[in-house]
Amino acid sequence: MFESLKKLFRKTSEEASSGTLRRDELPSRVREMLLENDVAFDVAEDISENFSRYLQKVKRRTPAEEVKEALRYAMKDILDRNNSDIDILNPGKKPFVILLIGINGTGKTTTVAKLAYFLKENGKRVVVAASDTFRAGAIEQLSVLCENIGVPIIKHTAGSDPASVAFDAIEHANARKLDYVLIDSAGRMQTNKNLLDEMKKMKRVAKPDLTILILDSMVGQDAVFQAETFLKEVAFDGVILTKLDTDAKGGAIISIASLLKKPVLYVGVGQEKGDLKKFDTSYFLDRIFG
Ligand SMILES: Nc1nc2c(ncn2[C@@H]2O[C@H](COP(=O)(O)OP(=O)(O)O)[C@@H](O)[C@H]2O)c(=O)[nH]1
Ligand SMILES: [Mg+2]
Incomplete structure (x- = not known):
């Protein structure tokens, strides 16, 4: 790193x-x-x-x-410019609904599982919604990840309505008094109108309490541009920057933390379930200055 x-x-x-x-x-x-x-x-x-x-x-x-x-x-x-006061572990609402968005391959599905694991390790009860119904592979991928960490998943068949999967997961959480619903979603470009409309429907139906944009640190300073373009179409509250473990440069994290008026909540530092860290300035400075 x-x-x-x-x-x-x-x-x-x-x-x-x-x-x-x-x-x-x-x-x-x-x-x-x-x-x-x-x-x-x-x-x-x-x-x-x-x-x-x-x-x-x-x-x-x-x-x-x-x-x-x-x-x-x-x-x-x-x-430290955009430090966050969002406290995911004490949200004050049950279930607390978190939606993850971002373009393909940034790490949404992996991060849903990591976040679910993190919450579970902190004594929280979680259900995951497999709302990337665009590809059968995505539902399968999330099912395997959820099985590994012992977290329930609500899924429909590929091609079904992503918002209705999220809706069912929220019903499930309500019935069992679970603490969190984490919603995966299909990767979308800022330019794909169908997918953007689908995302707006998701927002209307699932009414997420927190929407997190997933960004891949390997795109460097372009992450800022990507985030700003997204923000014009779909509101989000904070970002998670993934693949920091493979980033020798630091351009994305430094630029995003400084320029985007949204906080970096967590960072992905590997492919294992435990590889999600709360974004903490000293942690990074220690890694850079040893
Ligand atoms: N090294 C590393 N790989 C990651 C990290 N997060 C995700 N990945 C990998 O990135 C690839 C795409 O992840 P995926 O969750 O499927 O992306 P999605 O298309 O946004 O759902 C997978 O091979 C993940 O294992 C990370 O923090 N570090
Ligand atoms: Mg995915």
Whole structure:
């Protein structure tokens, strides 16, 4: 995770330490590094200005430590911009209905299962709705995942109405006084009108309490564009960024945390059921600065 960024940051500290780079050259160096790692331009600029300010303030034993600390502070401010007050574990409503949306392959189905597992591990009772009825494979995939984690699933046959699957899952939850309904959905492009209408119907029928956009961190800073385009059509409350474990660059998480006016709630850090982490700035800074 973030190997490339980590390496570049370390190199900068070393160069500051050996005098290869003058102190006043450091901020533009940082900006360059961030751009190389697919961080959005405005964000790279903000971080480097922020870094420059901190660099004048922090006092440490060595120049290398000062650079590292200043960078850490500069990044922290940016990552903390849209901190969330959404408390998924204490939603104050039962069942709490969560809908996951996003384009194909971003990790919706996997994340439904990870989130169900996370809630179950926290003593909550969950039912999952297999509302990606577009492909039979998606229903099968979610069934297997749910069986593995011991969470009930409501499914209809492929091709049936996704909103009615969600409706049945909510009925199921009401009858058994379950805590959560998690709704999977078919991947859709912002441009596919049929699928967008289907999503609007889902919103009307299931009335989700929380809608989460799933974004793949491998698309880098384009994640911001993807999220903004989605937002024009379908309202969502926060995002989950997946595949951070395979992301050497960090462009998506840094750009999204800074530019999107919606919080990053969780991040996906692998393919196993336990690989969902609450988004926490220090966790990431520790991974980057070790
Ligand atoms: N390495 C890694 N792979 C992931 C993560 N989340 C999802 N995937 C993989 O991404 C692929 C697509 O996931 P899927 O849930 O089917 O995407 P969907 O089309 O949005 O439902 C699968 O192979 C998942 O195992 C993650 O956090 N890390
Ligand atoms: Mg899926």
